[in-house]
Amino acid sequence: MTETTSAADAAAREALRLIGPTPENWAPLPAGVDHNVAVVGGGQTGAAFAFALKRAGVGAVTVIEAEADPARAGIWRRSARMGKLRTPKNLVGPELGLPQLSFQAWYEARHGREAYAAIDRIARTDWSDYLAWYARVTEFAPRYGVRLVRIEPAETGFRLHLQSAAGPTVETARKVILANGFLGAGAPFTPEVLRGLSAERLAHTSEDIDFERLKGRRVAVIGGAAAAFDVAGTALEAGAAEARLFVRRPALANLPVSRARAYPGAYDNYPALPDALKWRSALRFRRSGSTATVDAVERVAAFSNARLHLGVTLLSATEGADVLTLDFGMERHVADVVISAAGYAADPALRPELADFAGDILRWRDVYAPPAGDEDESLGAHPYLGAGHVYQERQPGAAPFLKDIHVFNPSAFVSFGLPVGDVPSLKRDVPAVVAQISRDLFFADLAHHAERFAGDVPADFPHELYASLLHGDAKALAAE
Ligand SMILES: Cc1cc2nc3c(=O)[nH]c(=O)nc-3n(C[C@H](O)[C@H](O)[C@H](O)COP(=O)(O)OP(=O)(O)OC[C@H]3O[C@@H](n4cnc5c(N)ncnc54)[C@H](O)[C@@H]3O)c2cc1C
Numbered sequence: 001m002t003e004t005t006s007a008a009d010a011a012a013r014e015a016l017r018l019i020g021p022t023p024e025n026w027a028p029l030p031a032g033v034d035h036n037v038a039v040v041g042g043g044q045t046g047a048a049f050a051f052a053l054k055r056a057g058v059g060a061v062t063v064i065e066a067e068a069d070p071a072r073a074g075i076w077r078r079s080a081r082m083g084k085l086r087t088p089k090n091l092v093g094p095e096l097g098l099p100q101l102s103f104q105a106w107y108e109a110r111h112g113r114e115a116y117a118a119i120d121r122i123a124r125t126d127w128s129d130y131l132a133w134y135a136r137v138t139e140f141a142p143r144y145g146v147r148l149v150r151i152e153p154a155e156t157g158f159r160l161h162l163q164s165a166a167g168p169t170v171e172t173a174r175k176v177i178l179a180n181g182f183l184g185a186g187a188p189f190t191p192e193v194l195r196g197l198s199a200e201r202l203a204h205t206s207e208d209i210d211f212e213r214l215k216g217r218r219v220a221v222i223g224g225a226a227a228a229f230d231v232a233g234t235a236l237e238a239g240a241a242e243a244r245l246f247v248r249r250p251a252l253a254n255l256p257v258s259r260a261r262a263y264p265g266a267y268d269n270y271p272a273l274p275d276a277l278k279w280r281s282a283l284r285f286r287r288s289g290s291t292a293t294v295d296a297v298e299r300v301a302a303f304s305n306a307r308l309h310l311g312v313t314l315l316s317a318t319e320g321a322d323v324l325t326l327d328f329g330m331e332r333h334v335a336d337v338v339i340s341a342a343g344y345a346a347d348p349a350l351r352p353e354l355a356d357f358a359g360d361i362l363r364w365r366d367v368y369a370p371p372a373g374d375e376d377e378s379l380g381a382h383p384y385l386g387a388g389h390v391y392q393e394r395q396p397g398a399a400p401f402l403k404d405i406h407v408f409n410p411s412a413f414v415s416f417g418l419p420v421g422d423v424p425s426l427k428r429d430v431p432a433v434v435a436q437i438s439r440d441l442f443f444a445d446l447a448h449h450a451e452r453f454a455g456d457v458p459a460d461f462p463h464e465l466y467a468s469l470l471h472g473d474a475k476a477l478a479a480e
Contacts, residue, residue, distance in 0.1 A: 008109030025059020043074030068145030223341030388436025
């Protein structure tokens with residue numbers, strides 16, 4: 001460990017010391033239940049929850065992470081391929097109000113204040129290194145290599161069906177937090193016309209892509225958002241013969257519509273907005289399309305063998321003996337490999353672990369009928385979440401356990417107005433979810449807490465402490 005890193009460590013430890021000892025677990029486990037809370041996902045969200053729950057005195061928390069290798073947890077060393085985060089460097093994240101645990105504190109301890117002032121945004125690999133440090137100083141210890149495959153409602157909480165190298169197991173938990181990222185929100189989206197292609201020819205940006213294999217090959221990328229430019233840039237740097245991006249939009253004008261509501265009043269009060277305004281806002285965001293950052297476009301534009309095709313819609317893809325033909329109507333192109341950069345679908349019905357009750361989950365389409373012209377199937381499939389980011393029932397009384405599943409992945413976007421799980425969402429939403437969990441567990445155990453309130457507590461000091469102050473009869477009585 002370098003001296004500068006240990007300076008960050010020392011400051012973090014001091015901050016943790018100054019906020020006082022970690023409270024003891026106050027939420028007793030019911031007989032036969034293994035965990036108060038099971039957090040599914042050991043990325044930045046899982047880490048922030050583990051820390052926040054610990055500080056709230058909610059113990060018996062387990063965090064499971066499907067990846068066996070800690071370096072592969074979260075997206076930052078896997079499917080994220082950008083040079084720098086899109087998020088402005090000064091937006092706070094998992095430090096949850098403790099400046100000494102922030103990216104800035106970590107970075108300045110390593111490189112100095114001037115260096116921090118000089119960066120415009122955070123390098124992806126720096127963010128990943130920072131998260132590894134955050135995990136260390138907050139003693140984040142997920143169980144790596146353990147995948148949740150099924151949530152089965154039980155009499156108390158849930159039976160969680162897990163899979164690990166040791167085989168399948170079942171554990172029980174009262175609450176579940178889904179901190180499982182974009183993939184946990186639904187599924188990678190690949191346009192229908194590509195779905196029949198062989199795995200040799202087709203990939204999605206969410207996958208591990210062997211870029212070495214793309215050397216000398218023609219790569220077609222479907223999509224024009226950040227991930228499309230990132231994957232094209234990575235392929236070109238790896239020696240692809242060419243990379244062509246095919247985009248339905250006629251232009252890539254950068255319209256960062258979410259910035260229109262990036263001020264504290266809008267941000268903090270968003271969850272309480274009327275449905276119509278939430279829908280309009282989500283729709284505007286969706287229709288404007290997410291765009292790449294300037295540096296992501298520049299990275300691709302630096303290659304003479306990169307091409308951008310705007311205003312084109314893929315009509316069919318035909319796999320020949322050694323080539324793919326992509327038909328866009330007015331244009332036809334050949335490629336060796338096509339990569340879908342068409343994003344993700346957010347839909348509980350696509351998640352195997354929710355199969356027992358996906359049909360019971362209330363969606364936006366069940367609740368809100370948009371005005372003509374504002375319909376959107378994809379937004380309608382998003383869950384209509386309640387306070388604390390919980391699933392709600394389509395039929396009241398049919399699935400009361402849903403209120404114990406807290407959804408902290410991008411499917412919370414329409415209800416809460418943020419790509420939930422993103423760095424800036426942690427500050428607003430992790431404390432709100434933890435407060436709800438604390439409330440639910442406390443009131444579920446109210447009889448226990450009422451008994452605890454009424455219970456004997458040891459005296460702070462003995463009678464002798466003030467015996468010498470007493471006078472008259474009281475002194476005589478005390479002496480007896
Ligand atoms: C290409 C790309 C670029 C992005 N750029 C930014 C950006 O610049 N700024 C920003 O704030 N956000 C960005 N995001 C959003 C990004 O996903 C989040 O900021 C961040 O990854 C969220 O962290 P997370 O822990 O919620 O989810 P993830 O990082 O996705 O981690 C989820 C974890 O859950 C685990 N998991 C999933 N299912 C299971 C299961 N069944 N059992 C056990 N474990 C499971 C996964 O293995 C994974 O480790 C980007 C996303 C993508 C895809």
